[in-house]
Amino acid sequence: MRFVQIVVLAGGTGGARFLRGVRAAAPDAEITVVVNTGDDVTLHGLRICPDLDTVVYTLGGGIDEERGWGRAGESWTVKEELAAYGADPDWFGLGDRDLATHLIRTRMLDAGYPLSAVTAALADRWQPGVTVLPMSDQRVETHVVVSDPETDRPRAIHFQEWWVRHRAALEASAFVQVGVDAARPAPGVAEAFAAADAVLLAPSNPVVSIGTILGVPDLREALLATPARIAGVSPIVGGAVVRGMADRCLPVLGIEVSAEGVGRHYGARSDGGLLDAWLVAPEDPADVPGVDVRQVPLLMSDPEATTALARAALDACRG
Numbered sequence: 001m002r003f004v005q006i007v008v009l010a011g012g013t014g015g016a017r018f019l020r021g022v023r024a025a026a027p028d029a030e031i032t033v034v035v036n037t038g039d040d041v042t043l044h045g046l047r048i049c050p051d052l053d054t055v056v057y058t059l060g061g062g063i064d065e066e067r068g069w070g071r072a073g074e075s076w077t078v079k080e081e082l083a084a085y086g087a088d089p090d091w092f093g094l095g096d097r098d099l100a101t102h103l104i105r106t107r108m109l110d111a112g113y114p115l116s117a118v119t120a121a122l123a124d125r126w127q128p129g130v131t132v133l134p135m136s137d138q139r140v141e142t143h144v145v146v147s148d149p150e151t152d153r154p155r156a157i158h159f160q161e162w163w164v165r166h167r168a169a170l171e172a173s174a175f176v177q178v179g180v181d182a183a184r185p186a187p188g189v190a191e192a193f194a195a196a197d198a199v200l201l202a203p204s205n206p207v208v209s210i211g212t213i214l215g216v217p218d219l220r221e222a223l224l225a226t227p228a229r230i231a232g233v234s235p236i237v238g239g240a241v242v243r244g245m246a247d248r249c250l251p252v253l254g255i256e257v258s259a260e261g262v263g264r265h266y267g268a269r270s271d272g273g274l275l276d277a278w279l280v281a282p283e284d285p286a287d288v289p290g291v292d293v294r295q296v297p298l299l300m301s302d303p304e305a306t307t308a309l310a311r312a313a314l315d316a317c318r319g
C-alpha cells in the first residue's frame with residue numbers, strides 16, 4: 001500500500017528532521033504537518049513562531065544545522081545593536097536573516113491575515129515540499145509556573161523565558177496554555193486528518209509540543225476520527241531525551257522519562273488514547289497495553305537512518 005495523504009504532528013527541531021525522512025520515504029505522498037505554536041512569542045514588537053520557522057527552514061534548506069533553529073550563514077548585527085541600546089530581552093537571539101521572516105510575519109498579521117495564510121506565504125519562498133499548518137490561527141502561548149526565587153511564590157513566565165533564558169533549570173509546577181480555550185484547529189487541520197491514510201506523531205516533546213497541539217479544542221477529536229492508523233515515535237532513546245529538555249517537562253505531568261512512560265501517556269487508541277502503534281528504540285523495550293509496539297533504530301544520525309525511521313513509522317500505519 002502506497003500512502004497518498006500523510007499527516008504529521010510536530011514541534012521544532014526533532015519534528016523537522018523527522019519530516020525530512022517522511023518526505024524521502026514517501027516522495028509521491030501529500031504530506032501535511034500540523035505544527036505547535038505554543039512556543040510563539042512577541043519580542044521587540046515582532047511575532048516569532050520558532051517551531052513553524054524551524055520546520056520551514058529545515059525542509060527548505062535554510063536551517064542552521066548545528067543549532068537546529070534559525071538561519072544558516074546568520075549574522076547578528078541587529079542583535080548587537082539592540083544590546084548596545086540595552087534593549088530587553090537580551091537572552092533571545094534574533095539573527096539578521098531570521099529577522100526578515102519575523103518582519104514579514106508581523107506585517108501580515110497586523111494587516112489582518114491569519115497565521116495559516118502568513119505561514120503559507122512564508123513557505124512559498126522555501127518550498128518545503130509539505131503543507132505546513134499552524135495548529136491554530138488563534139494565539140496560544142505556553143507559560144510555565146515556577147517558584148519565584150525572590151518571593152518563593154508561584155509565578156508564570158513565558159515558555160521561551162523558561163527554556164532559553166533559564167535552560168529549563170527552574171523547577172516547574174505546571175504548564176499553562178494561555179489562550180487555548182478560545183482556539184480552534186487552523187483551516188485544513190481537521191480536513192487533513194479526515195483524508196489521511198497515515199498519521200504520525202513525530203519524536204517531539206510530548207508535553208510542550210505534541211501535548212500543546214492536542215490541547216486545542218476539537219483537534220484531538222478530529223485526530224481520533226481519522227480513518228488512518230496513528231503511529232508515534234518515542235523521543236526517548238536509551239532512557240534519555242535525544243535532544244531538547246523533555247526530561248524537564250515530563251515529570252511535571254507525572255510522566256516517567258522512558259519510552260514506555262511516554263507511550264502509556266499517549267495511550268492506546270482502543271482505550272480512548274491516541275496510538276495504534278508506538279516506535280521505540282531496540283534498547284527500550286516497552287509494554288504499552290493495546291498498542292503495537294515496534295523496536296526500531298530511532299537515532300536520526302544521517303539522512304539514511306532518518307528515512308529508514310520514517311519508513312518504519314509508515315509501515316506501522318499499515319497494520
Ligand SMILES: O=c1nc2n(C[C@H](O)[C@H](O)[C@H](O)CO)c3cc(O)ccc3cc-2c(=O)[nH]1
Nearest residue numbers: 012039049050053069070091092093094164
Ligand atoms: O536556545 C535558544 N534557542 C533559540 N531559539 C530556539 C527556540 O526558541 C526553542 O528551542 C524552541 O522554542 C523549543 O522548541 C530560537 C528560535 C527561533 O525561531 C528564533 C530565535 C531563537 C533564539 C534562540 C536563542 O537565542 N536561544
